Amino acid sequence: MNLILLEPGDFQSADSASPRAARLAQVRGRRLQHILEVHRADVGDVLKVGMLDGEIGEGVVLQRDESGITLDVSLHRAPPPPLPLTLILALPRPKMLKRTIQHATALGVKKLYLINSYRVEKSYWQSPWLAVEQLREQCLLGLEQAVDTAMPQLELRKRFKPFVEDELPAIAADSLKLVAHPGTDTPCPVDIDQQTTLAVGPEGGFIPYEVEKLQEAGFQSVHLGPRILRVETALPVLLSRLFPGR
CATH class of the missing domain: 2.40.240.20 (Hypothetical PUA domain-like; domain 1)
Known part of the structure; x- marks a missing residue:
């Protein structure tokens, strides 16, 4: 602390x-x-x-x-400035969820959507760690670690297609739209100086249908190289590439 x-x-x-x-x-x-x-x-x-x-x-x-x-x-x-980022994250497995929220909060993420995906097991949505007080506690731990005070906005969305089609266009409007996907040819950009919306899939990544829906919403697929990383590792790597020194 x-x-x-x-x-x-x-x-x-x-x-x-x-x-x-x-x-x-x-x-x-x-x-x-x-x-x-x-x-x-x-x-x-x-x-x-x-x-x-x-x-x-x-x-x-x-x-x-x-x-x-x-x-x-x-x-x-004043507290440190937030990252110019909205994070769209497929719901991690419960053991990883706590660490991921703490890491995202500590790194300056202030808008976070936890969404469903084909590879997200239904049981994950029944986890007691999704209770409001539990999510708040993990955010507080991240803020304490980073010497920050601005509580992030955290939203849950249990249906992938309605979220991507009906909500995401407005959420990601006027931003650089990226989806982390290991199967693409485009490397993740470095040192972005603009508002960004980043989508990160579950373990195993988004399925092709989901990637296509995100691309239809204007998202570009990017990768971190030949190594396949766990979400809790990939997320800080992505943010450190996109916003080094912040």
């Missing part, structure tokens, strides 16, 4: 008579455990903190015990 993420509910009421009270945050639960066991913070120590969907700054430990930590918070700088 490289950043302690705070939410409005962590702060004392802004209606308090003391202006300072609005800066005092109470940290409990998983974050408290991390501060106590990893940071080993004591009174007077300074921690890097950020307001969810807000600014980043510092929090001075005013008080600590096993029930909570009180921080005096000062926020003064």
